[in-house]
Each structure stands twice: as structure tokens, then as C-alpha cells.
Amino acid sequence: MADWWRGGVIYQVYPRSFQDSNGDGVGDLPGILRRLDHIAGLGVDCIWLSPITQSPQEDMGYDVSNYIDVDPLFGTMEDFDSLIERAHALGLKVIMDQVVSHTSDQHPWFRESRLSRDNARADWYVWADPLPDGSPPNNWPAVFGGRAWEWNPTRGQYYLHNFLASQPDLNFHNAEVQDAVLDIMRFWLERGIDGFRLDTVNYYFHDKKLRSNPPNKRDEHLPYAVNPYDMQEHKYSKSQPENVAFLQRVRALLDQFPGATSVGEVGDSHKAVELMAEYTSGGDKLHMCYSFEFLGPQFTAKHFRTRIEQFFKHSKDGWPCWSFSNHDVPRHITRWAPHSVDPAALGRQAAALLLSLKGSVCLYQGEELGLPETDLIFEELTDPRGIRFWPEDKGRDGCRTPMPWDDGEAPNGFTTGTPWLPVKPPQSALNAALQNADANSTLAFYRAILAWRRSHPVLSDGDIDFLKTPEPILAFRRTGPDATMLCVFNLSAEPQQLTLTGANAAPEAISQHAGLDNGALTLGPNGYAFIAVSDGKVKLG
Structure with missing residues (x-):
């Protein structure tokens, strides 16, 4: 299939x-x-x-x-x-x-690219000239720390690496x-x-113009991120x-x-x-x-x-x-x-x-x-x-x-x-x-x-719509042409009780810490219930 x-x-x-x-x-x-x-x-x-x-x-x-x-x-x-x-x-x-x-810096493509500015793969990676003071062309950081630029003295240029310096980025504009x-x-x-x-x-x-990324918004009372990478909005370095x-x-x-x-x-x-x-x-x-x-x-x-x-x-x-x-x-x-x-x-x-x-x-x-x-x-x-x-x-x-x-x-x-x-x-x-x-x-x-x-295809290919429920309850219906399944989850360590109308069936056997009695749905700590619904018209309160 x-x-x-x-x-x-x-x-x-x-x-x-x-x-x-x-x-x-x-x-x-x-x-x-x-x-x-x-x-x-x-x-x-x-x-x-x-x-x-x-x-x-x-x-x-x-x-x-x-x-x-x-x-x-x-x-x-x-x-x-x-x-x-x-x-x-x-x-x-x-x-x-x-x-x-990206590749390893041991890949033959990069080994060739780093040798000169005019070889067959010179433009297969992201190379850039330094700024007049010798610093990298922009402020892009690497995911694993430090700048996303590594100096190559042979070419007299920096190459881009979004991760380790040994992981140079390929130039997909080529x-x-x-x-x-x-x-x-x-x-x-x-x-x-x-x-x-x-x-x-x-x-x-990457952005062809190599424009610097703007900063992420940060509340002044909060500490700086552990990794400087998280201090930027990566507007130009990806996506x-x-x-x-x-x-x-x-x-x-x-x-x-x-x-x-x-x-x-x-x-x-x-x-x-x-x-x-x-x-x-x-x-x-x-x-x-x-x-x-x-x-x-x-x-x-x-x-x-x-x-x-x-x-x-x-x-x-x-x-x-x-x-x-x-x-x-x-x-x-x-x-x-x-x-x-x-x-x-x-x-x-x-x-x-x-x-x-x-x-x-x-x-x-x-x-x-x-x-x-x-x-x-x-x-x-x-x-x-x-x-x-x-x-x-x-x-x-x-x-x-x-x-x-x-x-x-x-x-x-x-x-x-x-x-x-x-x-x-x-x-x-x-x-x-x-x-x-x-x-x-x-x-x-x-x-x-x-x-x-x-055994319940509606969970693989049915539509989904969410019911209005307070925290910590997550509830949604999965609806297909032949079945509707109500899925309710207590995302907490505390027992929760809700009123359920429009469903008379007991929770499926695969449910956990769940009970339904006269419209009262009880969910224990991390409890959840799957309930087959005949017409899809159910309410939780």
C-alpha cells in the first residue's frame, strides 16, 4: 500500500x-x-x-x-x-x-573545496570573506556552541558550520x-x-546575503539561555x-x-x-x-x-x-x-x-x-x-x-x-x-x-476535534465515516472527575484508571479513557 x-x-x-x-x-x-x-x-x-x-x-x-x-x-x-x-x-x-x-570535514567534497577558491567543488560549501577586522561575516551561532564560522587559512575565508566545526554546511544554492x-x-x-x-x-x-539574525525576545528578569544559540531568532541562517x-x-x-x-x-x-x-x-x-x-x-x-x-x-x-x-x-x-x-x-x-x-x-x-x-x-x-x-x-x-x-x-x-x-x-x-x-x-x-x-482505524485516519475542557484534562474526538472515539486524558497526578453526557458505553479495556457511572467520568492519576460514541454528540463538563 x-x-x-x-x-x-x-x-x-x-x-x-x-x-x-x-x-x-x-x-x-x-x-x-x-x-x-x-x-x-x-x-x-x-x-x-x-x-x-x-x-x-x-x-x-x-x-x-x-x-x-x-x-x-x-x-x-x-x-x-x-x-x-x-x-x-x-x-x-x-x-x-x-x-x-552538512558533511564531515573528512568528506572528499570538502577536502577538495577547502583547497582553493577555483576548484571544481569550490562552491559546494558555504564560504565567506571575513569582515575588515577579520571577524566572521555575521553573528550566526553554532548549535553546539561558539560561532557558526570556522577560518580556513588556505582559502582565506570562513566556512559555515551550523553544528561542529568538523561539520561544514553544504551550499544548496548550488x-x-x-x-x-x-x-x-x-x-x-x-x-x-x-x-x-x-x-x-x-x-x-541559508540567506544568500548572509544577514545577521535578530535577537530572541527575553524578559529582563530571566537569566540568559545556557546555550547562546537559543538567544537568537534564526531568521536568516535556516528555514x-x-x-x-x-x-x-x-x-x-x-x-x-x-x-x-x-x-x-x-x-x-x-x-x-x-x-x-x-x-x-x-x-x-x-x-x-x-x-x-x-x-x-x-x-x-x-x-x-x-x-x-x-x-x-x-x-x-x-x-x-x-x-x-x-x-x-x-x-x-x-x-x-x-x-x-x-x-x-x-x-x-x-x-x-x-x-x-x-x-x-x-x-x-x-x-x-x-x-x-x-x-x-x-x-x-x-x-x-x-x-x-x-x-x-x-x-x-x-x-x-x-x-x-x-x-x-x-x-x-x-x-x-x-x-x-x-x-x-x-x-x-x-x-x-x-x-x-x-x-x-x-x-x-x-x-x-x-x-x-x-483494530480501530479511526485512530489512524479519522478527523480530530477538541472538546473544551479545563486543565489538566485533554479531550478530543477522532471521527471517521463509521466510528467516533472519544479520547480523554488526565494530565496530572491528581484524580479528576467530569460530567459526561451523550455517551453510555463503558471505557474501552485499554483505558487506565478510568470509570464511568451515571454520567460521572472519573480519571485517576494519569488516567485516560477511550469511549466509543455512537453519534459523536458528547459533552464534558
Whole structure:
């Protein structure tokens, strides 16, 4: 089915931390192959592979030195082919990260570009002359700290890097760069991949005039941001209008491969939802986009409601992909802990909410085990962001620690060697083997709710409209031609009671801490209820 992605569930695999097969402490493709039955058994539709192509690994693979081969750290191209073949046999699609806004400084393209101002790839990266005093051409900062410009004495120019200095930005204003990127995508599509997760998809183009960004508005009584990057409105360094035409070229390529899909990562604090809508509207750009709207600390009914309503206000035919955790943010069990007294109940509620929103869904490995963020000490860090901004920002290592598979002591079957990041007791205790043996575990719940969702298509493709409810209650209807489902969530650790009229049915079995008696709907801490409604005319008060 060509539109399998619409309402589909994608499972993100972070290869370094999934399963090691050779004892070097780093997960790899044969390890993923070994654990494919676990993924298929959840009932998801697709796997997203974080970067596996050749890289110096200064940013854990998001600094690519060769786009068309597997990094030996993860295996071989034959291992990749075996993984794709087995996944397809299990009914799983596979998409892979494409990190094309920038390369590694070890990539042959950059090695050539940096040599002179007149070589064949001189204009493949973003180069600029210094100001008269020798400083960079503008005020753009790098996400990982410092200026986004690095001096190259050979050319006598600065080059742009939105991330590490070892990650120079490609110049998408150059048509040859666009063609080269599309050729890379075609290579993997012909190899059997089912599409791409496009890293930093709104970073491709920069302002040609290199105008400086304006400051972010800040209340004077508040402290400065930990990272200076957050002190600017990134008006000129990314999210440029030229991006749309290139995304249309990407879609035209994908349309040559029936069933292939795309999901773009939009990183922008000011207009992320609007960009998600713009980049997926019209059927001629990306299939899906996600942003960081639900990957932060906000856990209120207003936040969820307004973000979703805003997306569909800006695009009637666009399509979002929602997620609560990934490899870049603290796990949501930890982020949202202040709103719960029971991590397991919070984890189940989060899954129920995510899987009932209109859009596609991305689950991050370990969510199905209810893993919290790992508490690391400075000496254990590998993430350049965490190392630079410690301890105010501990970086991304805490959500990247290895999967605990087997019962017993750490590292719980992840490796026979020393894991690249430690498996600590709170994660070890939530291992998959122990949960497999427990019918009431978080893992069992994920399998149950994913199966239940498949049996209720209205949750995959129905319309959504929100009911007026006070905090901390979030309530909405999912409505299709044949069914209406009322979804009500208590986003707090305190019991809540509401009056429900127009619905006589009891909550579905998949509900949690919920009861309905003579129109009184009771929701316990982090309780939620799914209620099938015959005519859709319900009121909550």
C-alpha cells in the first residue's frame, strides 16, 4: 500500500545502542538483525535507522564522510542487505537517516573545496570573506556552541558550520550540490530502502546575503539561555523559502519508487508547526514532518491542543509525525515526571495519547520498556554538546544508553564487551526479558495498545476535534465515516472527575484508571479513557 505511512507507526533504532554482535561495545547491523523479531512483535510498521554510513563519529554518525557505504563500525553493505531483506519478510518497512545539510570535514567534497577558491567543488560549501577586522561575516551561532564560522587559512575565508566545526554546511544554492544529494538518495532507494528521515531538513538553505539574525525576545528578569544559540531568532541562517523547491525535487524522486516515504526533522523554535505544515502540504513535497513541539517539558492540555490545531489550520492536506522521545532529548518518562507519581502509569498514558493523535507516530527504542533518562557523570559523556555545556545541559547521552535485553546484571545482553555508554541499575531493572514474562508490563501494554489501535482505524485516519475542557484534562474526538472515539486524558497526578453526557458505553479495556457511572467520568492519576460514541454528540463538563 503506497500510503502505508499515513497513520503508520515508526520505530527508531539508534544502532550504537540497540544490540552489539561482535563484543566491541557498539551496536551494529547484525545485532539489529538479531532483534528484528522484537520490533516486529510490537506491531509497528517501519524502522528508522539512525546513521549507519561512514563517519569519523565526532557527532555519532551525523558527520558523514561517505554517503554510499556502511561504516565498518556497524558492519558491511551485505549486512545492510540482509537486514532489509529480513525486515521486509517480517512486514516491516525500513527508512534511514539522510544527513545532507552538512558533511564531515573528512568528506572528499570538502577536502577538495577547502583547497582553493577555483576548484571544481569550490562552491559546494558555504564560504565567506571575513569582515575588515577579520571577524566572521555575521553573528550566526553554532548549535553546539561558539560561532557558526570556522577560518580556513588556505582559502582565506570562513566556512559555515551550523553544528561542529568538523561539520561544514553544504551550499544548496548550488544546483550541483542538489543533484549530488539526490543521486545519493537514489542509490539507497535502488538498494531497497523504503525512504528517509531527513535530518535538519530546514537547515539546507541559508540567506544568500548572509544577514545577521535578530535577537530572541527575553524578559529582563530571566537569566540568559545556557546555550547562546537559543538567544537568537534564526531568521536568516535556516528555514529559507528556497527550501520548498528542493523538497519538491526530493518528492519527485521518491514518487519514482512506489511506497517510498519521507519524514523531515524541523528544528525551529519560532515557526516549527507552520514549517511542518508548509513542507508537507500539496502532495508534492515531504510526506511527513516532525518538530520538537512535543519533545520538551511542556505537558499541558493547552500545549497539545494548540500545536495540533495550528498544524491543521495551516495545512488541510499536510501530515504530521508526532513523537515524545528520540535520540536528541531526555526521555519523556523523566521529562514529565513532575506530572506523575507512577512512572509506569505515565508511560502508558503517554503511549495512549501519542497513538491516538491525528498523524503518524514515531516511537524511540526503549519507550516500550518505559526506560527513564540515564543519569551519567561527566567522565562518562561522549556527546559534544553535553561536554561543552555541562552541567546545566547534560547533553544527549542519557537517552542513548544501550537497550537492556536480558535479565540479570548490566549490560543485560547488549554486548559481551564494555558498552560504549553504561547500562545503569534503573534501566537494567526494566530489561526486556523480565517484561516479556510479565503480562502486566509496559512492554506487554505497548503490544496490546498497538494491536488495539490497528483494530480501530479511526485512530489512524479519522478527523480530530477538541472538546473544551479545563486543565489538566485533554479531550478530543477522532471521527471517521463509521466510528467516533472519544479520547480523554488526565494530565496530572491528581484524580479528576467530569460530567459526561451523550455517551453510555463503558471505557474501552485499554483505558487506565478510568470509570464511568451515571454520567460521572472519573480519571485517576494519569488516567485516560477511550469511549466509543455512537453519534459523536458528547459533552464534558
